[in-house]
Amino acid sequence: MPLTTALTIEAARPLLAGLDYAGVAVFAASGALAAARAKHTIVTFAFFAAVTGVGGGTLRDLLIGAPVFWVYRSDYLGVCMIAAGAVWLLRGDRFREDALLWLDAVGLAAYAVIGAAKALSYGVPPLAAVAMGVLTASFGGIVRDVLAGQPSVLLRREIYVSAAALAAVVFVGLDLAGAGVEVAGLVGAAAGFALRAVALRWNVALPGYRD
Amino acid sequence: MPLTTALTIEAARPLLAGLDYAGVAVFAASGALAAARAKHTIVTFAFFAAVTGVGGGTLRDLLIGAPVFWVYRSDYLGVCMIAAGAVWLLRGDRFREDALLWLDAVGLAAYAVIGAAKALSYGVPPLAAVAMGVLTASFGGIVRDVLAGQPSVLLRREIYVSAAALAAVVFVGLDLAGAGVEVAGLVGAAAGFALRAVALRWNVALPGYRD
């Protein structure tokens, strides 16, 4: 039975909970790392980690009218603070940039599926559910870039938002086709990750308009 | 009977529906055109079109506590995708800039009235309803400019936000005075469009502070 009719977000949680924390942690670390590169203070580390970690899911929840997922509990914000502290203490700026990019690719694919799944479970129709997946995966990073005064990933030709879109489209399509939420989620996330991996490994980019 | 007491947004919809789609399409096209000028990819076209097309109404709905108008249906987002695709395929970058500016002026005036009308129908008092009209008409374009890293219309002296404010003030004032929502809406939109037209035609701008 497709997620659109059968599944509430509560029922999906056991499946997604691990991915969820991991996604928040990875994005929070990427925010803290952006702060480290610009030699910011510990307070800016924490702010960037929180905004990047929970920003996408926050916008999704506001748009679909759900309670914002991290506000009435302490764990998600705690994960962001731990990620910020870890990057500060462990000399996060010395990590190979690769490592973060690959972790970020995992987070991107997982988040696109999680965002679309939560939207479907609230009764959002397919096209808007795909948009929610894309927003959940990419909005935190966009806000981080705007706050930091850097050109956002939107303005680069890198395949990034596209990979989130692919993950969400495949997930929503398979779910509608009756594949079951586990299969749809795994295949969707794998497709999005694979596209991002190809882009990272061979430096593939989308063509610009009328170049 | 004034809109403040007599009209729900449902009753106003037949009147406003056509303007509504037209406004979303015009703003979405202006977002896609901004992407075309910067030679962005098709994914950025779609993102800019959606943000610019539905951004203002989204903020209005969040602020007044209404369900966000485009999330639980597919038509508005579909209109944005079609506008993005049309600009991409039809060489939108070759359109005369004038054409878009004039279309945008229609959208601006219509949106300011629509935004104020929805706010009034939710029981928002006059001053805040005017603010909602201004936000609905101008916020999408502001976000587009911030994301694109360009100076927003707020920072220019052009009569743009002022035209939206005039449309909203005239509409709210006439509605309160008992003119009826159709008359108030048409006169308000006409006043806002006229002011914007004067600004475009004779290049009129507001004075800066203590110049």
Added chain:
Amino acid sequence: MPLTTALTIEAARPLLAGLDYAGVAVFAASGALAAARAKHTIVTFAFFAAVTGVGGGTLRDLLIGAPVFWVYRSDYLGVCMIAAGAVWLLRGDRFREDALLWLDAVGLAAYAVIGAAKALSYGVPPLAAVAMGVLTASFGGIVRDVLAGQPSVLLRREIYVSAAALAAVVFVGLDLAGAGVEVAGLVGAAAGFALRAVALRWNVALPGYRD
């Protein structure tokens, strides 16, 4: 009895109402002053005043699921318009910058406490309530800076967000420890103001990462 269990925001209002208007007015004036420095028009004055004055509390209310505090009444928006008009007429650009910085320090400390208190009264747990205090105090100014295309306070090493964090942490901690909301609020605001005052007076800044 701690605020977390005993107090609704309605009960806290008599205590906080004066501070509340003062905070909105101070922040609105700082927004209008930013517009004056860049020689913007009266419309941009009003826009910047409103965004800076009510921005932080707006985000807080959206996140905790409360009705946005200024939308269904006219007084807060009216205070912002008056502040914008006053800065325009009174040659706000000639005020000593100091004066505004010190007023802003009062607003920052008061707002951090007010934001955390409202969050606690809605049942938000301590860590997230501190985050709400910080956001309420700092978000309006961040949006003002982003819209104006200037580096936000987040990117400077000044002790600003940190002072808001201290005020919120002290308030929430004392309230949880049973100090009573009046004592907790006064001590929290005083601690935040004192830290900001030290930073302003002796030009103290936080160390950047691995400088």
